[in-house]
Amino acid sequence: MGTGAGPSERMSEERATALAEAAVDLAGGARMVYRNPRQAFSAQSMKTYEVEGQAVEVRWGEISSPAVASVGGYVFEILDEGIEVLIRPPGAKD
Secondary structure, three states: OOOOOOOOOOOOHHHHHHHHHHHHHHOOOHHHHHHOOOOOOOOOOEEEEEEOOEEEEEEOOEOOEOOEEEEOOEEEEEEOOEEEEEEOOOOOOO
């Protein structure tokens, strides 16, 4: 098992952000993911990266949905210049 949050331990927003940023970098960087939307039927519209033992899902945007990265219950929108938190897990502090 990875070094992240266990079943009873919630991942911090700071850690989730760092993991998501690292995965986006592995995908080519925020600008590359944001500026290269995939077709909805594309077999490569999503990829899971392992970062520090945690699975981070990077999903390229489509015409009707943003590019996002998700890890530990957090969802981050991938923008041209970086990422920002879009959804926090229930009970997470702002």
